[in-house]
Amino acid sequence: MLADLRLILDIQDLDIKMIRLMKLRKERLKELKNLQKVKEDLREKQKAKEVEIFEQKKMIKLNEGELQEIQEKAKKLESQQHSVKKVDEFNALNQEMAAVERDRVNREQKLSDLIDKVSQEEDLLQSLKDTWETTFSNSRQQEFEILEKLKEINEEGRGLKIERDRMVKDAEPETFSIYERLLQNKKDRVVVPIENRVCTGCHILVTAQDENLVRKGERLVFCEHCSRIQYWPEETAPTGEDTKPTRRRRTPSATV
Numbered sequence: 001m002l003a004d005l006r007l008i009l010d011i012q013d014l015d016i017k018m019i020r021l022m023k024l025r026k027e028r029l030k031e032l033k034n035l036q037k038v039k040e041d042l043r044e045k046q047k048a049k050e051v052e053i054f055e056q057k058k059m060i061k062l063n064e065g066e067l068q069e070i071q072e073k074a075k076k077l078e079s080q081q082h083s084v085k086k087v088d089e090f091n092a093l094n095q096e097m098a099a100v101e102r103d104r105v106n107r108e109q110k111l112s113d114l115i116d117k118v119s120q121e122e123d124l125l126q127s128l129k130d131t132w133e134t135t136f137s138n139s140r141q142q143e144f145e146i147l148e149k150l151k152e153i154n155e156e157g158r159g160l161k162i163e164r165d166r167m168v169k170d171a172e173p174e175t176f177s178i179y180e181r182l183l184q185n186k187k188d189r190v191v192v193p194i195e196n197r198v199c200t201g202c203h204i205l206v207t208a209q210d211e212n213l214v215r216k217g218e219r220l221v222f223c224e225h226c227s228r229i230q231y232w233p234e235e236t237a238p239t240g241e242d243t244k245p246t247r248r249r250r251t252p253s254a255t256v
């Protein structure tokens with residue numbers, strides 16, 4: 001294997017850990033956001049219900065006022081009835097009184113419906129408040145746990161970064177910068193072994209010529225399909241019919 005790649009492989013292990021850690025962090029943050037969203041939604045529903053009830057109560061007040069006016073009007077007509085002398089005036093008054101009475105009955109019904117409705121809405125509001133209480137206390141525990149996990153993730157991330165920074169100092173700059181560019185693109189392992197004549201990055205067969213180049217480990221070899229840097233895994237080197245010089249190069253002491 002190309003000597004420069006050994007350290008890069010170690011750095012890559014840290015980077016893969018870091019990528020997983022950041023994915024985990026993102027998931028946790030999403031969970032936290034979801035919990036907050038549930039609470040916000042409940043709060044908003046509650047507020048909307050309160051506004052609705054307020055408007056309905058205003059309507060009830062208005063209707064009560066109108067009903068009172070009609071009741072007064074009925075009383076007034078009733079007292080007028082005593083002073084009426086002519087039959088046709090009496091009949092006209094009677095008709096008017098009947099109309100007022102119908103109006104009164106209608107309005108009373110409407111008012112009673114409104115009062116029923118508002119009482120239903122108030123029950124709904126109460127159940128929204130109860131749900132909010134339960135959700136709030138449940139999610140507080142969950143949020144606490146998520147925040148604890150996030151703290152752990154951040155700590156682990158800091159540790160990884162310190163270790164990585166230390167390793168990067170010793171890395172061969174050019175190889176490292178190529179590696180970093182590839183990693184930025186793929187967010188995955190970019191230095192990969194060839195196994196069974198296949199690039200383990202893209203699982204496509206490599207040519208015998210490429211395989212030889214990789215095995216020699218004299219320079220960086222990129223997969224022509226996925227652009228990853230390939231290396232020859234020393235521990236899984238096949239024994240048998242291979243040419244001797246290549247095999248010698250595979251032993252760690254000879255790779256310098």
Ligand SMILES: [Zn+2]
Nearest residue numbers: 199202223226
């Ligand atoms: Zn590949």
